[in-house]
Amino acid sequence: MIGQQQSVDCNVKSGTRKAVQDTPSQALSDALVKVATSRDRKAFAYLFEYFAPKIKRFGVKQFGNEAQAMELVQDTMTSVWRKAHLYHHDKGAATTWIYTVMRNASFDALRKMKSNKEEHISEDIWPIIQDSQTDDEGFKDHLQTAQIQKYINKLPPAQRDIVKGVYFQEMSQEQLAEHLNIPVGTVKSRLRLALQKLRAELGDQA
């Protein structure tokens, strides 16, 4: 642990990632989306068959015994079943998402072994949904008033469609992008601009 643990630069290595041909990435991602959207048990069985034995192997290495490894399989795959709707396929591979779910479960289990406390601190350290626009969420509650409707109607049409889609029709940014046939990045930037304008209009009320 002791030693120079801090570094004065941050270089992201690029081009070193090689595609792993053995991983059926698309099929896994599709299965995870099916679990989320239609509680598809066949898709879950496919994920389970693929991941559970590998999670168990990881658990045996991590904890040194089979019983705890099985607990890790249970914790991880339960989260996969119950939290699949939090997975966004445009943010990364299903394998990466499930790895982070497993890592979190394993971290909490190791802490439980050490401190004998049941806690889920991993959710604070590595939130499963990483939404950089979290501060927009509080804003959502206020959006129902007539006055805000008025301001929304004054927005440029392109921005207005996005705001209405996200807040009133409750579409995801991905769905909207598909619906309007524009990139997700454009949806995000239009939404950001629109919210900035609304905040400016509303001043301190928001």
Next chain:
Amino acid sequence: MIKHHPNESLLEQFVEGSLPASISVAIAAHVELCPCCQKKTQALEEAKASQQFSDAAPLALDADMIQLMESIALTDDVDEVHDYIQPTFSYQGRDVQLPRAIANIDRTKFSGVGKVSRARLLLEDGELRSSLLEIEAEGEIPEHTHTGFEITLLLDGDFSDESGEYVPGDFIWQDGRHNHSPRTKSGCLCFTVVSSALHFNKGLSKLLNPIGNLIY
């Protein structure tokens, strides 16, 4: 611009979940503030994931596994996730947003000596103690060395020591080989993780003990 980052091996252990909780909180907070380390941790997560999950051959499930699978998918319930609203933290008349990992952990009230005050995070973690440390304008921490190590993550304001000036987000790891006396011109807020009591110059130890206890 942030100049001080956790090094490669620390980030890798962070991504694996093999670091103690307090150090993980410090790195998570840095990563939240540092777009470059965000990219790095994402890349590391991808690499770890393909390491663990790349071989395609599904192993046959035994009876226990099949039973487990069926019991998990018994209900259609999903976990509701509540929107996270970042709370505002006020100190010295300034409003700041604490990184999520720090904000979400319960802590004590602030208590202090002179210009330095701290709130301890209620995070049980062996010998490691983590705190929010607030130093008022023109305040400083007397020169000290460590037997273990000390992580300082500057969250707001200005802060400098013998090695230079720091900006919010800078991740500073000090160990036994260093001695330093950090100070601030206009006040600052830090997150610290300390592994053992600090050691001040012997002759002054009695006088400085309160602050040593405060910081550890």
